[in-house]
Amino acid sequence: MESLIKSLDSLYCDSLTSYSRRKTIPVRVGDITIGGDNHIVVQSMTTIDTMDTIGSVEQSIRMIESGCELVRITAPSIKEAENLRHIKAELRKRGYQTPLVADIHFTPNAAELAARIVEKVRINPGNYADKKKFEVIDYTDASYADELDRIRDRFLPLVKICKENGTAMRIGTNHGSLSDRIMSRYGDTPLGMVESALEFLRICEDENYHDIVISMKSSNTQVMVQAYRLLVQKLNEGGFKPYPLHLGVTEAGEAEDGRIKSAVGIGTLLEDGLGDTVRVSLTEDPEFEAPVAKALIDRYTGRKAHSPIAEIPHYPITPFEYNKRHVSEIYNFGGHNVPRVITDISKIEKVTDREMKVVGHFYLPELDKWKMNDQGCDFVYSGSNPIPFMLPNGMKEIQNFSVWQNAVDSVNKFPLFTLEEFKIAGRFHSELNFLEISDTEMEAAIPVISVRKDVVLILKTDNTHSMPALRRAFVNLLEAKSDVPVVLKVSYPDQSADSTTLYAATDVGGLLIDGLGDGVLMSLEKEADHSRQEILDQIKLHNSVSFGVLQAARTRMSKTEYISCPSCGRTLFDLQETTAMIRKRTDHLKGVKIGIMGCIVNGPGEMADADYGYVGSGKGKITLYKGKEVMKKSVPSEKAVDELINIIKEDGMWNEPETI
Ligand code: SF4
Numbered sequence: 001m002e003s004l005i006k007s008l009d010s011l012y013c014d015s016l017t018s019y020s021r022r023k024t025i026p027v028r029v030g031d032i033t034i035g036g037d038n039h040i041v042v043q044s045m046t047t048i049d050t051m052d053t054i055g056s057v058e059q060s061i062r063m064i065e066s067g068c069e070l071v072r073i074t075a076p077s078i079k080e081a082e083n084l085r086h087i088k089a090e091l092r093k094r095g096y097q098t099p100l101v102a103d104i105h106f107t108p109n110a111a112e113l114a115a116r117i118v119e120k121v122r123i124n125p126g127n128y129a130d131k132k133k134f135e136v137i138d139y140t141d142a143s144y145a146d147e148l149d150r151i152r153d154r155f156l157p158l159v160k161i162c163k164e165n166g167t168a169m170r171i172g173t174n175h176g177s178l179s180d181r182i183m184s185r186y187g188d189t190p191l192g193m194v195e196s197a198l199e200f201l202r203i204c205e206d207e208n209y210h211d212i213v214i215s216m217k218s219s220n221t222q223v224m225v226q227a228y229r230l231l232v233q234k235l236n237e238g239g240f241k242p243y244p245l246h247l248g249v250t251e252a253g254e255a256e257d258g259r260i261k262s263a264v265g266i267g268t269l270l271e272d273g274l275g276d277t278v279r280v281s282l283t284e285d286p287e288f289e290a291p292v293a294k295a296l297i298d299r300y301t302g303r304k305a306h307s308p309i310a311e312i313p314h315y316p317i318t319p320f321e322y323n324k325r326h327v328s329e330i331y332n333f334g335g336h337n338v339p340r341v342i343t344d345i346s347k348i349e350k351v352t353d354r355e356m357k358v359v360g361h362f363y364l365p366e367l368d369k370w371k372m373n374d375q376g377c378d379f380v381y382s383g384s385n386p387i388p389f390m391l392p393n394g395m396k397e398i399q400n401f402s403v404w405q406n407a408v409d410s411v412n413k414f415p416l417f418t419l420e421e422f423k424i425a426g427r428f429h430s431e432l433n434f435l436e437i438s439d440t441e442m443e444a445a446i447p448v449i450s451v452r453k454d455v456v457l458i459l460k461t462d463n464t465h466s467m468p469a470l471r472r473a474f475v476n477l478l479e480a481k482s483d484v485p486v487v488l489k490v491s492y493p494d495q496s497a498d499s500t501t502l503y504a505a506t507d508v509g510g511l512l513i514d515g516l517g518d519g520v521l522m523s524l525e526k527e528a529d530h531s532r533q534e535i536l537d538q539i540k541l542h543n544s545v546s547f548g549v550l551q552a553a554r555t556r557m558s559k560t561e562y563i564s565c566p567s568c569g570r571t572l573f574d575l576q577e578t579t580a581m582i583r584k585r586t587d588h589l590k591g592v593k594i595g596i597m598g599c600i601v602n603g604p605g606e607m608a609d610a611d612y613g614y615v616g617s618g619k620g621k622i623t624l625y626k627g628k629e630v631m632k633k634s635v636p637s638e639k640a641v642d643e644l645i646n647i648i649k650e651d652g653m654w655n656e657p658e659t660i
Helices: 053-065 078-093 108-114 141-165 180-186 190-206 221-237 255-271 286-298 354-359 419-424 439-449 466-479 497-512 532-552 575-586 637-650
Strands: 027-029 032-034 041-045 070-074 100-104 120-123 168-174 212-217 340-344 361-364 369-372 379-383 396-400 413-418 433-438 455-460 486-490 519-522 561-564 593-597 612-618 621-626 629-636
Touching: 027 168, 041 286, 053 070, 053 078, 053 286, 070 078, 078 100, 078 108, 100 108, 108 120, 108 141, 120 141, 141 168, 141 180, 141 190, 168 190, 180 190, 190 212, 190 221, 212 221, 221 255, 255 286, 255 466, 255 497, 255 532, 286 497, 340 532, 354 361, 354 532, 379 413, 413 419, 419 433, 419 439, 433 439, 439 455, 439 466, 455 466, 466 486, 466 497, 486 497, 497 519, 497 532, 519 532, 561 575, 575 593, 575 637, 612 629, 612 637, 621 637, 629 637
Parallel strands: 041 070, 070 100, 100 120, 120 168, 168 212, 340 379, 340 519, 379 396, 396 413, 413 433, 433 455, 455 486, 486 519, 561 593, 593 612
Antiparallel strands: 027 032, 361 369, 612 621, 621 629
C-alpha cells in the first residue's frame, strides 16, 4: 500500500490541511445538480412497498418536507419499476418536483424500464449481472476478460437508455455484496470495492456516458472511508473524469449509535472535502434521515475561512489501510490498551457518589459497593473540584496540577499540567502525568516530553477545521518519532445534544479511523453556566458518545453492535420494532455483532461481518445465520428471537444480563 502514496498529487483529496471541496463534474438529476460547484445534496430512501402508490407518495412528501432533495425508491422487479410512473405523476400533481431514483438489485429489466421513467437509476455492480453464490473461482486473465464481456453485454442496454433519456446513474458498490468474481480476485477489500465500480465505469466511459455518481458503502467505517479515498486516487491515476461521490454508511443502525456511525464515516470524508451528496441510513422512519445528513453537511458552510494549518510536505500516514500509530505504554494508555475514556465532571462541585452513575459507575449503598456498566469511564477529570469520596478501583481521577500538588492522596490521583506548569514543575506523579496542549503548542512540547516516560498528551485545538488541525499535530509527532500516547480533547459549547454527537463523531472518529488517538475527552470547559442537572445530563451524553465513537471507529467494543438495514420496499417485517425487541434481549453482549436485515435478497450480503444474522425470508418467516452460514430457515417470527438466542448460546457467546 505504501507505493500507492507516491506523492501528495496522488493522494485522495485536494488538501489535507486547507478545507476545499474536491472538484467534480456536475451531474444533472432532474432539477438538481450533484457535484461541480453545487451544494452537497441531501437524499434518502422510502421504506414503504413501492406498489403502494399513495403510501410511497406521502412518505416521499414527509421526506421532502424534512429536507430530502432526492428520493430513492426500490424497484425489485419490473412491476415496481412500472409503478414509479404513477408515484412520479402523483408527486408532480401535488406540486413536488423532487427527482426520483430507482434502486436496482439483480434486475436489469427493471433498471431499463425505470431509466425511462425516473431521473436517476442506482445499480449495485455486485449484483447487476451476477447472482451471488459465495463461490471462490480461480480466474485466468482470459476467463476474467470473458466475464467482463458478459457484464458489458448485460449493462450496455441500460447505459444507452440512460444516455438517450438524460437519466443519471449511481454506480453504488456495497462492501457486503461484492460479486464472487471480485471477491475471488481482490477479496473483501477496499480495492475490491473500487474495482467493482470501475468495471462498470469503464463501460460507461467507452460509451461516452458521464452522468455518473459513485458510492462505496460499508457498515464498517474504516473500510468505507478507505474505499472512498482509494476510489478518488484510482480515478485520478486512471485518467477517469472526477465523478461526484455519494457518501453513506450502510446499515448504520438507529438512534445515537446510528448517528455516530454515520458521522464517523461520512464526516471523516467531508472533512477532507470529499462528497457531493449524502444519504444517512438509519433504522428509523426515513424523514429522520435528512436532518442528520443536513447537520453533517451544514458544518462546512464557511469552513474555508478556518485559521491556517501548516502544510504537510510528506504525509506519513497510510490513508488506505488501518495502521495504529506506534505508541508506548504509559500506565494503561497506549501499547496494546484500548483507547481510554476520560469524562469531564469538573463543572460539578462536590459531586456525590450517586451522581457518578452518569459516567457508568453505580454506588450501591446497601452493599457499600460499586458496580460498573459497559460504559463505565476509565478516568474522570475533576479539574479544581476534587472528588470528596473514595473512588472504585475501576476509575481514576485527574486533577489540575495546582490542586493535585496540595492533595493528601497524590498517589491515586493524577495531575494535569499546562505546558507552562510542566516546564517549571518540581514535582510529578511517578507513573502518569497529563500534559494538555493545543495543536499550535505541539512543536514546543515535543522536546519537553521526549525526555520523559510518564506523560500522556491531551491534545486540543481552537481551529474550526479541527480534525485536520489535530491530524497535523500528529504528523509533527510522527516526524519527531515520538511515541507518546495522545488523548483527543474536543468541546462543543452551546451545541445541541444532536450536534455534539455528530461533531464529536466526526472529529474524534476521523482521527481514530487513521489509527490516531489513545483516548477521548469531551470537555465541559467552555460550557456556559447551566443547572446542576443540565450539566449532569451533558456529562452523561459525553460519556456515552465517547464510548459510541470508539466503537463506531472500531477501536473499542463496549456494547453489542447492531447492523440493521434501513428497510425499503422489500422489507418483510417491522424493522424498528424487531430491532428494539432484539436489542432488549441482547444488548449486554459486549462486542457481539448482530445483523437484522429486512429481506433475504440483499440482507445476507449486506450484513457483512455480523456474527449472527436475523433475516426476513418470507411473510412472518425468519432465516437465522451464524456468520454467513444458515443455521435455521423459515422460523416463525414469534419464535425467531428465542431461536437466535439459542444459536448464540450454542456458540458459547451468551452470558446472562447483570442487573444493577
Ligand atoms: S436488506 Fe433491508 S434495505 Fe436492503 S434490500 Fe433488503 S429490506 Fe431493503
